[in-house]
Amino acid sequence: MKKRFSTCVAALALLLAFAVGPAPAEPARPLVRLTLLQLNDVYQTAPVDGGARGGLARVGTLVRQIRATTPNTFFVMAGDTISPSTGTRVFKGAQMIAAWNALGLDYATLGNHEFDLGLAVLNDRINESRFAWICANVVSKSTGKAMPGLRPYAIVERDGVKMGVFGLVTTESARLLKGPTDITFLDPIIAARPIVAQLRKEGAQVIVALTHLSLAQDKALAAAVPEIDVICGGHEHTLLQSLVGRTPILKAASDARNLGRIDIFYDRARRRVDSLDIEFIPVNATIADDPAVAAVTAQYDARLKAEFGRPVGRAAVPLEARRAVNRRRESNLSNFVADAFRAAMGADVAISNAGGMRGDALVAAGPLTLADVVSLLPYGNTIVKLEVKGKTLREALENGLGGPADAESRAFPQISGMRVTYDRRKPEGHRVLQVMVADKPLDDTARYTLATNSFMFEGGSGYDMLKSAKVLIGPDEGPLDTDVVSNAIRACGEIAPKTDGRLTPVTGENPVGK
Secondary structure (H helix, E strand, O other): OOOOEOOOOOOHHHHHHHHHHHOOOOOOOEEEEEEEEEEOOOOOEEEEEOOOHHHHHHHHHHHHHHHHHHHOOEEEEOOOOOOHHHHHHOOOOOOHHHHHHHHHHOOOOHHHHHOOOOHHHHHHHHHHHOOOOEEOOOEEOOOEEEEOOOOOOEEEEOEEEEEEEEEEEEEHHHOOOOOOOOOEEOOHHHHHHHHHHHHHHHHOEEEEEEEEHHHHHHHHHHOOOOOOOOOEOOOOOEEEEEOOOEEEEEEEEEOOOOOEEEEEEOOOOOOOEEEEEEEEEEEEEEOOOHHHHHOOOHHHHHHHHHHHHHHHEEEEOOOOOHHHHHHOOOOOHHHHHHHHHHHOOOOEOOOEHHHHHOOOOEEEOEEHHHHHHHHHHOOEEEEEEEEHHHHHHHHHHHOOOOOOOOOOOOOOEEOOOOOEEEEEOOOOOOOOOEEEEEEEOOOOOEEEEEEEEHHOOOOOOHHHHHHHOOOEOOOOOOHHHHHHHHHHHHHEHHHOOOOOOOOOOOOOOOOOOO
16 A cells, blocks of 8 residues: 655645635646665565565565566665575675675665674675665774765666665664774764765755664654655664654565555656655565576575574474564573573573574474574574673673663563563663572672673673673683574474563563563
């Protein structure tokens, strides 16, 4: 179903029509249609949700059909594709670039996960791309110019109308950079203002922002830079539409479950955008695969199947891997993972940040393969064993429970060996009400052994308090997280994890995440 947004003040026009009588018929105006096809946060080429949704070969069919009937069509991707996924472990994102090339992608901006594998790998992927990567707020510290391989913006002309496209990525990406680097991240609004001015100077009549920001940041951008006609966004994994002033903000969920289509109608006579038609097209099993795209993805799928198709056990119950659950509260899968980490390291307690678990799906009961495990834990973290004071453990829990009450948080602490009662309505730093370890209250002065992942040990997701902990088993010695979980599944044969109230909110929320 399409939605139309008009840039005219329709209510005022209607009031005037009643006040002064019907206006003379207006001649048809010479409108030029520019069509944007949008995806964001696409981590795998294959269909998801048990094959029901997504699949880039299906997207290829839709794109081909739309381009055949709509000449001025541009295909854009709003960040997050190189990582994380099962394929990333083998191909380091090359499989995604090959698929985008086959699809005929026009423009992409960076997402925070484009930096997961380091700048050298990112540079390789950019060099392999037959489309343009555009991002205005990732620049060289020494020159102030765009990061090598990136354009801050692009201008394209169709039917006498110039469209400017520029990109932005969340500054949170900076935490993924390791070691000395010349790269820095500018505030999105500070970066956008001069870019939009430059686009106007170069004659752009339509301005599109391709962003990988939170919805709140996109709204702030639209309010601060109202000259932007459309924001095609990413970062959130849900289908989102918003309107700030005259600027629509659109996000097409994740993993190509929907293809966003935005038809921009530009009035050449009045020199302004007249209206926009917006539609999200479901990508499902009714859509045939595009043969050319399918041929490319099949090559990588075959190699992945051989590598990761080995069974590791079975799930007797569905496993909760949806981010909307794991980033807010306890789940059966997060409990199993945290328990596996603690058992493997022989630690008193374990904490795993919810953002380290991916998949964003309810995994059906049935056989589990190594590919399933890697898709849930795709980052290749190792597990470390630390000695920490009770005070540090409490600080870590407070960090994980920070942020707006009931908002999704990558830092949310999935735990083992503890029972925590908390209230996220209280001020940050005062949300942990009670911590029990081995049925005893947490002693701030006592020492405990903690199992966690290498990302958190390095201060990821705000867990800086762990960086100074005494290291018993370090990142270079500890086992891979996927090996730990795979071995735990193999040891059981069949798993049926449960929630048990180890994370108990006092806000009336269901304490066991069901």
